[in-house]
Amino acid sequence: MIRFEKVTKRLGRRNVLDELDMEIRPGETFVICGPSGMGKSVTLKHMVRLLTPDKGRVWVGDACVSEARGRDLEKIRSRFGVLFQGGALLQWLTAGENVALPLREHTQMSDEEIEALVREKLRLVELEDAYDKAPSDLSGGMRKRVALARAIITQPEIILYDEPTSGLDPVTSRTIDTLIDNLRRQLGVTSVVVTHDLHSALAIGSRIAMLHNGKVVEVSAPDEFIKSDNEVVRGFLDAQYITRRGHWEEEPTK
Amino acid sequence: MSLEALLFIPTAFSKRSRQEVLNQCYVTGIKSLAVISVVAAFTGMILALQTGLELRRFGLQQNIGTAVTVVMLREMGPFMTALIIAASVGSAIAAQVGTMVVSEEVSALEIMSINPVRFIVMPRLFALALMMPLLAVYTNILGILGGAVVGATQLQVSFQAYFDNARLYAENKDLYVGLVKAFVFGVVIATTACHQGFSASEGAVGVGQATRRTVIISFLVILVLGYMLTRVFYR
Amino acid sequence: MKRTRVQQLSVEVVVGFFVMMILLALGTFTIILSQDNLFSTQHNLTVVFDQVTGLIKGDKVYVKGVDVGRVKSLQVQRDGVHALLTMDYPVELREDYRISVVPSSVLGGKFVEIREGSDDRPPLPEGTTVRGQGPADFIAELTEGVKAVRESLEGGGVLGNLEETMANLKELTQRLRDGEGTIGKLLTEDALYTNLLAVSARLEQGQGTLGKLLSPDDTLYQDLSATVAALKETAETVNRGEGTLGKLIKDDGVYKQVDGLMGEIRAAVDDLRETTPVVSFSSIFFGAF
Structure with missing residues (x-):
């Protein structure tokens, strides 16, 4: 559905995205997680051409969104619904x-x-x-x-969520999670969620991608994600008190 | 950007934009009336007093009618209005647009394929370009009246003498060149404010900077353009 | 900012009201400033000037020093510049009317001055082309005048004549003193005296014309009488205003022309005086800013 081909984006002096490759399949809820400032939102913005890659291409279905302009771009954008961080x-x-x-x-x-x-x-x-x-x-x-x-x-066919639960209390966060899940089921849309809230990532994601230094370091289903051996993923999981042993839905061990 | 906004001027009258345009007119025009009234009246009063005191030494103080009227029409009316509007409405627009950029509202509009220029810039540009000349007329009237009051109370120039004298040298050209100026100033303020707003960088600091720059740039451009327009119309 | 429908309606009303009021004020303003009194009739007059030297549309028209109207338009045509004047009052031009472009101040600016002419002259017939005179550049005229006076004084004119006269006079007295010529001799020699004695003696005897004049014979008297009669007739002719001399004495045209010239000079001086407040006002005005 959405495909990133060696996308590189430089913001300021830093390569925020460094030859990023990624594919999002139709109908899934794809969660992009990672610590702040690792290019999660930047990735999301590339999908609707709020940002244009310095190198590489972004495809939405058969259309190359990173090179579309005018009417074509409007057409591509009309397939998306975007939930911005502050609601906008x-x-x-x-x-x-x-x-x-x-x-x-x-x-x-x-x-x-x-x-x-x-x-x-x-x-x-x-x-x-x-x-x-x-x-x-x-x-x-x-x-x-x-x-x-x-x-x-x-x-829209695709809904993008930029930090849907950031700044919200846990109860409201879960309500939002439920909402996202319901929408996917009721409307059958493809969802892309950018979050650093692993609880919500694990709850709603069909696949979870871990972004680090402009690259995808891990893409897997939630069950495998928490068992990942990748150092970055482990560090991220540990920071949110999610261990390999306990299922994320159980009471986190302190 | 301003040029692009011009392309959307026809949409100002469409149903979906009309309300926003009206709102902007209201914010620009009506809400600024109070401060403009005070500034305009005192500008006229100061003009009358200053020139009047000087002219009285030659016994020519009845000429303040002309002095105040011509100066208000040609220069002070549009100029004072522009400064006030730049400082109040211009900075507010910059802050608002800047906040919209920072809070991704502009991005949201783009995703919805709503041209931000049409949606945000056009109503403000339209409202400012329309309201500035109208406000300048208002400023002129109040300024001239203020001058008349000072003339009558401080300089022993009766209203009748004041207005007769004013009619003697003031021309329609003065009035309309002033209005052209006001119109240009309106466009300048709206363009500067929107431009600065759109280029606001992240966070409250960026918005603050955009606001500050809007006021400074508008002031400078108004001064320089004011001179150049005078130069063009009065050789 | 959220607004209910009622509030939105009031916004529309307020904005609309404001715009209407200002447009109304603007209209009033325009009418006042355009100086056209819409409610009284305007009188138009087309004047053809050979040239107008910078008269522009909107300049004022004065009749007897009163601002009565404006120059409405200027058109350049073959026979000159057609200026359309629009005035609050009708002007009645007489045959000796005079319309001229006058500089309003040393700083520039012009106005049209209309002198309707004297009442005892017949009015101008309908449809006559009214011609005006270009601006009398009074400073240039003044310079011209001064120059002419100086030339006549310096360039062998009056002064030269005067000098010559003085020289003649001097020579004459010299010769008188030297006893040259008849008068000189009269003063210096006594031969004339003896002659005179002889002449008076002959007069006594009734000899020669003078003698006859004094003698009872009256032929000479008759001749003289005829001559006096002829002279008297000539004087009468002159008195009736016939012939060049008669006209010069009887007709007051020349006098009037001279008088008119004087009047103009006075007007020019008056104009100069009138513009003085404008000049000083302008300098103050520009000084203030």
């Missing part, structure tokens, strides 16, 4: 208007149709009563859920 809701619009924005801008639907659809999506993220509220009146978790509703309103 427009502050001067209400939650409902934010969710309705893509429809307002790109479809000829009537206001009534749009409102019905918006309410439906808000119901999906369990925030129907937030319709008339301003983003500034919502909590961080609620904002992310509204943003999620906006991401899915155009019924």
Whole structure:
């Protein structure tokens, strides 16, 4: 579905991505994890051409997103829904208007149709009563859920999540996790999640990729991931109190 | 960027943009009225007092009508309005756009294939370009009235004499060249603010810097352009 | 910022109201500044100038020193510059009207001055082309005048004549003193005196014309009388204003022309005086900024 071919990206003086190769299969939930500043978000941005690789190519299906322009790019982007780290809701619009924005801008639907659809999506993220509220009146978790509703309103094939649980309390984090999982099951979309929260990675991912120094050092299913012998992965797992012995869902040993 | 925004001007009247354009007009125009009123009135009063005191030595103080009117129309009206709007609205736009960039709202718009220039720049550019001349007219009126009040109370120049004198030398050209200036200043402020906002780097520091730069650059460009426009229209 | 529908409506109303008010004010402003009084009729007058030396559209038109209108347009055509003047009051031009472009100050700027002409002259017929005069550059005229005076003084004119006269006079007195010529002899010799005695003796006897004049014979008197009659007739002719001399004495045209010239010079001086406040005001104004 999405393929990275030797993608190199330099930001400042550092190679954030260094000949990165990666493939995401249709219908899976692909989790990219790793410590902060290791290029997780950068990878995600390459998929929708918010960043252009210095070298290499990024493919979405048959289309090369890293070289597309104009209408083609718009077409590729329309296959994506993106949930940004802070939600990225427009502050001067209400939650409902934010969710309705893509429809307002790109479809000829009537206001009534749009409102019905918006309410439906808000119901999906369990925030129907937030319709008339301003983003500034919502909590961080609620904002992310509204943003999620906006991401899915155009019924994209692929949803990208940038740190969906960062800055949220564990309970809300799990709610978001559940939501992501539900969406995948209900809508059958391909999901790419960027996170440093391994708990959530292990809970929702079909495959987990570990990014380190601009390269993918490990790609495996959650069960194998926690058993990995890779030093970087181990260090990352240990830091979050996840051991090889205990299953991640059990009480972590302190 | 500003040129690109111009391409979207026709969309300003479309249903989906109209509300935003109106909101921006409201923010730019109506919310700045209070501060502009004070500045405009006092600009006129200062002009009247300064020239009036000087002219009184020659017994020519009735000429403050012309002095205040011509100076307000040609230069001070648009100039003062531009400075205030650059400092208040321009910096606010830069901060807002900068925050939008930093919080990835602009990226979100791009993903939704909503052109940020059309969505963010156009309404602000349109509102500023439209409201600046209108505000300049408002500034002119208040400035001239302020001058008249000072004339009547401090310099023994009656309202009648003041306005008769004002009509003697002030021309429509003065008024409209001033409005052209105001329009250009509006475009300058909007362009600078949006440009700085869009190039804001990460974090609150970046936004602060964008705001600061917007005010400085706008001021400088307004001054220089003001001179050049005067040069073009009055040889 | 979130706004309810009512708030949004009020935004529209406020913005709309503001825009309307300002546009209204702008319109009023424009009308006031354009100096066109929309509610009173305007009087147009087309004047053809040979040249206008920098008169521009919007310059003022003065009648008897009162600002009555503007130059509305200027068109260059074969026969000169057609200037359309628009005025608040109608002007009644007489045959001796005079329309001229006058510099309004030393700093530049021009205005059109209309002198309607004297009331006792017939009004200008309908449809006559009104011609105006180019700007009297009074500083140049002044220079010209001074130059002419100086030339006449220096270049063998008045001064030369005066010197010659003095020389003649000197020579004459010299010769008188030397006893040259008749008068000289009269003063120095007594031969004339003896002659004179002889003449008076002959007069007494009624000899010669003078003698006859004094004698009872009146033929000479008759002749004289006829001559006086003829002279009287000539004087009468002159008095009736016939012939060149008569015209010179009787017709006041020349006098009027001279008078008019004087008036113009005075007007030019007045103009100069009028512009003084403008000049000083301008200098103060520009000094202030």
